[in-house]
Amino acid sequence: MLLAHGVGGRQDLPIPFSAALAGAIICLVVSFAALGFLWREPRLGLGLDDARPLPRFLQWRVPAWVWRAVGLVVTAYFLIGFFGPDDADNPTAGVVYVLFWVGLVPLSLVFGGVWRLFNPLRTVVLLVRGERSVRPLPERLGYWPAAAGLFAFVWLELVAPGRVTLPVIGGWLGLYALAMLAGGFVYGVRWFDKGDAFEVYSDLAGRLSPVARRDDGVLVWRNPLDGMAGLRPAPGLVVLVIVLLGSTMYDSVSNAPVWVRFVQENSLPSPVLGTAGLLFVILLVLGAYLLATRLAGRRGMGEQGRTSGEIAHSIVPIAVGYIVAHYFTLFLYEGQRTLALLSDPLMTGANWLGTVGWTVQSAFLTPAAVAMLQVTLIVIGHVLGTALAHDRALVLFPRRTAVAGQVPLLVLMVVYTVTGLMLLFAA
Amino acid sequence: MRHVAALLVAVMALTGCATGGPAAAVGPIKEITISISGKKVTPPPGRIEVRLNQGVKITVTSDVADEAHVHGYDKAATLLPNHPSVISFLADTTGLFEVETHDQDLQLFQLVVS
Numbered sequence: 332m333l334l335a336h337g338v339g340g341r342q343d344l345p346i347p348f349s350a351a352l353a354g355a356i357i358c359l360v361v362s363f364a365a366l367g368f369l370w371r372e373p374r375l376g377l378g379l380d381d382a383r384p385l386p387r388f389l390q391w392r393v394p395a396w397v398w399r400a401v402g403l404v405v406t407a408y409f410l411i412g413f414f415g416p417d418d419a420d421n422p423t424a425g426v427v428y429v430l431f432w433v434g435l436v437p438l439s440l441v442f443g444g445v446w447r448l449f450n451p452l453r454t455v456v457l458l459v460r461g462e463r464s465v466r467p468l469p470e471r472l473g474y475w476p477a478a479a480g481l482f483a484f485v486w487l488e489l490v491a492p493g494r495v496t497l498p499v500i501g502g503w504l505g506l507y508a509l510a511m512l513a514g515g516f517v518y519g520v521r522w523f524d525k526g527d528a529f530e531v532y533s534d535l536a537g538r539l540s541p542v543a544r545r546d547d548g549v550l551v552w553r554n555p556l557d558g559m560a561g562l563r564p565a566p567g568l569v570v571l572v573i574v575l576l577g578s579t580m581y582d583s584v585s586n587a588p589v590w591v592r593f594v595q596e597n598s599l600p601s602p603v604l605g606t607a608g609l610l611f612v613i614l615l616v617l618g619a620y621l622l623a624t625r626l627a628g629r630r631g632m633g634e635q636g637r638t639s640g641e642i643a644h645s646i647v648p649i650a651v652g653y654i655v656a657h658y659f660t661l662f663l664y665e666g667q668r669t670l671a672l673l674s675d676p677l678m679t680g681a682n683w684l685g686t687v688g689w690t691v692q693s694a695f696l697t698p699a700a701v702a703m704l705q706v707t708l709i710v711i712g713h714v715l716g717t718a719l720a721h722d723r724a725l726v727l728f729p730r731r732t733a734v735a736g737q738v739p740l741l742v743l744m745v746v747y748t749v750t751g752l753m754l755l756f757a758a
Numbered sequence: 759m760r761h762v763a764a765l766l767v768a769v770m771a772l773t774g775c776a777t778g779g780p781a782a783a784v785g786p787i788k789e790i791t792i793s794i795s796g797k798k799v800t801p802p803p804g805r806i807e808v809r810l811n812q813g814v815k816i817t818v819t820s821d822v823a824d825e826a827h828v829h830g831y832d833k834a835a836t837l838l839p840n841h842p843s844v845i846s847f848l849a850d851t852t853g854l855f856e857v858e859t860h861d862q863d864l865q866l867f868q869l870v871v872s
Contacts, residue, residue: 344853345854586868595864698852
């Protein structure tokens with residue numbers, strides 16, 4: 332993703348080959364060690380009854396309307412940017428692509444799926460309609476609306492011509508808001524749980540948060556794997572998760588000189604090629620997933636057609652690890668710049684937030700440290716994904732065939748992870 | 759949890775060893791010559807590596823009027839038809855930077871500063 336012409340024009344160096352190789356070897360070893368040494372009885376997703384509560388001074392609960400009001404105010408402030416000049420110093424693109432889209436991941440990893448608290452569209456529907464709906468939310472809709480919304484967003488972010496200009500961003504957000512409000516009005520606020528791409532994105536990452544609120548309202552520490560294992564199969568879930576992983580991979584691919592040359596020397600317009608490339612990478616990632624889960628189901632003697640949905644949750648940490656590895660320097664550099672620009676969205680010389688004078692701090696970001704962190708994040712994602720798939724395989728497959736059923740899943744994850752590492756090395 | 763910690767240490771050790779030492783001293787200026795004709799970039803877009811703190815001199819000749827731009831460093835030059843324009847600067851930030859033209863929207867190359 333390449334934003335405006337300022338600091339966002341800097342991208343990470345390719346990681347050294349030895350770093351990519353080290354990461355890949357660790358992943359292989361961990362995966363096959365997991366087969367032999369991990370637990371033999373399923374133990375994840377059993378609930379939070381025994382979870383340890385957070386200390387008392389952290390046990391506060393803010394009324395939901397406070398968060399909703401914050402969401403509305405921040406959104407209103409963000410919208411001011413649309414009235415400013417449409418150039419590189421307008422904060423709008425940075426807010427959407429960096430502070431919001433990339434920033435939502437770390438925010439959710441720490442605090443859980445918080446976007447549902449702030450989401451201004453949910454708030455509008457609640458204000459106007461309350462809990463009413465025209466018709467009940469059909470179960471078969473599942474995550475399909477969110478998967479479609481997610482694809483539309485990554486297309487905007489990675490392919491759309493003029494994606495950093497105000498008309499394009501504004502037009503996209505306007506259409507998206509209309510679609511979400513329509514869904515909310517027809518099906519009630521529950522629509523947003525699985526229908527709003529950003530709530531779902533925040534929820535997926537938020538399941539890896541070490542903190543959760545139990546049904547009785549107490550904040551507890553939990554094993555992030557338990558949170559992730561709580562993601563139950565639903566229509567569209569597999570595609571949703573694959574779009575998340577595949578689009579980030581496409582972002583790497585599209586930066587490789589080979590791809591740049593191909594697009595530039597081709598007579599077809601670049602948005603057409605970009606769309607085709609994005610679809611192609613996603614379909615490739617999806618194909619590998621369906622093949623591996625089908626094989627796993629057959630070799631593991633699982634119930635037919637069940638494996639692919641049940642394993643989808645274990646792809647999330649791999650995708651999140653790759654997303655954070657891929658985008659965290661962008662978040663640090665461009666995020667700081669955007670915060671500075673936000674003080675003066677109309678470019679009148681104002682300093683509303685007092686951040687105008689901020690210069691971008693990057694002292695500790697040496698190339699070696701960045702490469703190390705990237706590989707570490709990807710390896711952590713892989714380890715979590717492997718553990719999740721292992722645990723779920725114990726549920727899905729009879730004991731006798733559980734190991735045989737896991738082999739295709741492990742191969743799939745190793746392929747995803749090594750591809751991610753190689754993309755960081757080569758693209 | 760102990761295994762995860764051990765793993766992290768291993769990753770850090772392995773990847774830490776893998777990356778280079780301190781930045782090189784200022785070397786000779788890296789001269790890069792690009793020409794654009796009929797939307798075709800010569801040499802075709804690829805990666806050009808320079809050392810941190812090395813001088814970079816980019817000469818661009820285009821058959822139509824345009825503007826060349828180095829992302830990140832935010833250096834630009836106006837291109838007049840068939841007239842070489844020069845962008846020169848000190849590569850004092852590590853990273854990967856795209857060099858492109860604005861009107862024709864062509865990527866010229868990616869500058870790798872390490």
